[in-house]
Amino acid sequence: MRQLKTHPVLFNIAWAIYALAHTVATAPDWKWGAWVLAELIPAVPALWLLLRPDSAKRLATLAAVWSLLTLVKLPVVPNHSLLTLFMNLTILVCLFSDERGRSPEGRLERGFERFAPLLRLQLVLVYAFVTFHKLNTGFLSPEHSAAHDLYLETVDSYPVLPASLPAWIPVWGTLASEAWLAVGLCFRRTVPYAVGFGLVFHLLLGLHPNPYILSFSIMLFGLYSLSLPGLLEPLRRRLDPSPQEAEPTVTWSPVRRGVLGGVALVLLGLALVTPFPEPGADPAAYIRFVGRLAFLGLTFCCMASWLSLEVSRARVQALSWSALRQAPRGAQVLIVLLVFNGLCPYLGLKTGSAFAMYSNLYTEGGRCNHLLMPCKGLRVAHFQEDLVEILESSSEELNHVKERGWMLTWFEFRRLLAQKKEEGGTFFVRYRRHGEERTLRLPENASDEAFTPPAWLARKLLHFRPVPMNPEMRAEHWE
Structure with missing residues (x-):
């Protein structure tokens, strides 16, 4: 050789x-x-x-x-x-x-x-x-x-x-x-x-x-x-x-x-x-x-x-x-994208796969526990501020979120409910958003906005981890 x-x-x-x-x-x-x-x-x-x-x-x-x-x-x-x-x-x-x-x-x-x-x-x-x-x-x-x-x-x-x-x-x-x-x-x-x-x-x-x-x-x-x-x-x-x-x-x-x-x-x-x-x-x-x-x-x-x-x-x-x-x-563009990916949590964009694994970083719900970053002044989107609290559901996945004391972003909530709609069958969820409590059922409420998934490109690029109700907790995800 x-x-x-x-x-x-x-x-x-x-x-x-x-x-x-x-x-x-x-x-x-x-x-x-x-x-x-x-x-x-x-x-x-x-x-x-x-x-x-x-x-x-x-x-x-x-x-x-x-x-x-x-x-x-x-x-x-x-x-x-x-x-x-x-x-x-x-x-x-x-x-x-x-x-x-x-x-x-x-x-x-x-x-x-x-x-x-x-x-x-x-x-x-x-x-x-x-x-x-x-x-x-x-x-x-x-x-x-x-x-x-x-x-x-x-x-x-x-x-x-x-x-x-x-x-x-x-x-x-x-x-x-x-x-x-x-x-x-x-x-x-x-x-x-x-x-x-x-x-x-x-x-x-x-x-x-x-x-x-x-x-x-x-x-x-x-x-x-x-x-x-x-x-x-x-x-x-x-x-x-x-x-x-x-x-x-x-x-x-x-x-x-x-x-x-x-x-x-x-x-x-x-x-x-x-x-x-x-x-x-x-x-x-x-x-x-x-x-x-x-x-x-x-x-x-x-x-x-x-x-x-x-x-x-x-x-x-x-x-x-x-x-x-x-x-x-x-290759230079890829370097820029990598840096942008790491900054996403502070910009109000995705929190999953942003190199913040096991970091306790909390930027959702209008709060920010970082010692240096002025998160509110850097926001370019508001996905992280629109949160859903699960109160009751027929879904094991949503009940798991509730039992762990987590919330979901409205973005991820819609992604999950759209999947339930695709699967067919019956389904219900009671949740709280912006202080308002609602109950949705399938197939009765299939046309509701909550069952409409985000745009394909957004679904492909953005992922938000579950949000602990207590900012000092962590969502136990490696993603």
Whole structure:
């Protein structure tokens, strides 16, 4: 394999592994129906890419298929799936821009030179948003913070972790960690240390029972290699034994061997206590279990590789604003859209998939708990202020919303009622909106405005999370 192709090939392998790991770790229950096979589609082009990772065509196929599947599922997708969509579209734009009249030979290297800096920037922007969104009174309150809840849920799955940890530690630890990663990945001198810290941080985060959090961690392990190519040095040596591009490595001193041994013991211990699916569980539960074990194995490989590097001399890639200025116009538009997506909660637009996962951010109902953003002065729409309180319903979904102490935006309420109308049969709901109580029934009130869905494009682009009646609570959604 030509040495020039080594780094793009390493990224292709990492991206394909992420696609496979995401498919395994988030495998939907088979009992949901045959349509769940669509969730497994990205595994096919991912395996195809692994068979020939130096192929630009195969990378483009994976990016295109994965993007199409995500676009079909919009607007309700996990945050990191939306980030993956932005990145896959960036890859496609960069692979096919400025290629007219040029030989297909070398397209992968040219495309990689264009999209790698942009993917690094997108990652830093998302870290910045998840940190910024958490600067609110809810997240910083230990008794209400989502960070403490996440930690307790992780302890339930891995009881070896200390359950009595003071609540302020996960709160401020999460905030400081994500802020450090957002800053540390920007500068050449700090990149190696930020990557090493990120491996540990996302190992802890990936232990949470939510499979999408684990998938997010696996995604980041691959993206870190764009900032610290030496993270995949062992794999590079297998692909290209030539020493010309080898990363500076260290002699394995007794201390480093001891640290690596300690890491191995910790990860082995976590593997042994990983909850095994209960008897009679859906077959997909066993697939997800294998995904968790694979995550721990991947973490060990990445940590061992990081420990083998001579950090002070390691080759790093920091942010490059010149790369953004020289990027294809379509890729620049994607960067702008990503930033706009992160600002949506403050603009009165969507709150789902806005990189505000588990942040306690509350911008609905005319309230705003953020410490810095003047939400009212930034509104361009009023979807978030039109709220519906469910009082009674024949729908299990609406009753669940009521029992959790949540409200819905009028937008999401109409979306749900339109679905009930499409399903046919009988249905009723009693709700309160703007202080007025109403009861609607199907089929009697089928022509009511509430059963009319929002416009198709709005339904495709906007998604609003359930709104807690108490602003200090959180809507427990990863989307």
